[in-house]
Amino acid sequence: MTDAPLPPDAADELASAHLDGAATDAERAQIEADGSLQARVQALAAVRAAVRTPVPVDDARREAALAAALAAAEEPGGVLAPAGSSTTAPVVPLAARWRSAGRDRRLRYLAVAAAVAVVALAVPVLDRLGTEDDEADTASVALDAEASAPAARDGAEESGMDDAAGGSAGAPTPEALMADDLGPFDELAALTAALREQPELADDEYAAPTTTGGAEAMTSTTLAACDGQLTLPADTDVLFDATATLEGTPVVVVVHRLPGGEPQLLVAAVDGCATLVDQPL
């Protein structure tokens, strides 16, 4: 042992190790023989006590953090994810999956778009003819469209789109029909029940919703906002997709199915595209 003072860094390391009970016997003896080292140990002990000052936790914030963590555990692949949710299947961006949904589906969208265009053009023409029979036919067409697109109609009314439809009350415009919104639901069970009533799902065969306005619906602002953020297994079929409001939160609703599997419901928040539900329908 030497009487020469230690360099500050070496003295600090010695004192710090002693404080932690990590000093060797020789180091301990060195400290006990040196008053300046003992003072340094005291100084570092004060620092340790200051860092140890308890950090209080608010109960509500603790519960919120725990709830968020548990919710994360329920996501696909999480330890609390529902049985059957895939953790190993290859995934592709949902938007990409929609884009690859197949030529038949795109043709269906185009057919629906053409039908809607015919209705929109026919209404003013029939109005001008002014015959009772023609008016009845027009009303019939419009009501058919309404019956299959109540939510779209609501959207059109709210945005004043009826005025833009040539003054034909109840005749949805192509723009209004583009938004396939299932409306508000107070709970997931109600949304699930509504989905089960969708003819596309009842037939167990995907058909484009008759109220959507065509291919634009696949690249609407709402769905495009989640492009690349939502994923589905690569070989899944999209059976149905729409928007809705679940417990006050605007959501994207997708029903898809792996080959030979049961329809699976995917619900994601429009804002942030976080997956809220991924479970069998």
Next chain:
Amino acid sequence: MAADPDEALVDAARGGDRAALDALLRRHHDRIHGLCRRLAGNEADGLDATQEALIAVVRGLPRFDGRSRFSTWVHRVATNACLDELRRRGRRPVVGLPDERDPFEAGPLPDPRGEVPIDRIGERMAVDAALVQLSPELRAAVVLRDLCELDYAEIAEVLDVPPGTVRSRISRGRAQLARLLGPAPGDATSGPPGGGNPAGPGRRPTTTTPPPAAGTTP
């Protein structure tokens, strides 16, 4: 190594037992919060980092292999998540002023030992202000040791550095903190080697008795 007290809960949680996962997270939450709060330097960022850390723990649980104690693994995941979160924000931690978001910093607390009130706000802010001056490496080492009370070997595992590096980082971190915290008002104790302050903020020097089994001997 002694049996991991979390083992049963970990097994159950990994098997899909929600109650077990809840209990497991609840058991470690406050320590994670303390860690993130000290690393972040203020309550708001600390809360965000805590949530990110908990989510990281949950998502990483299927990959926990049991080679280390669960608590050590949790500290590792939480430390990385907290530092990542702070890094994402692209700035150094900011010391927060007490406000309505932090009901615990609403005023001085009485000294439970007597009639002299202790300014806990000032003390905590002083510690935060000093801690955020440290590099993340030193800050993490000091907080893991002094707040979380991990030993050197555990900290080495958490930070993925040799135990000797841990010892050095803790020492340098504490020495910097001693300088930054400055002399306590009215404290006439002379400064120690290295230019530090013999007492913390508003504190008298405390015991120098090494805690039993607090660390590893190099």
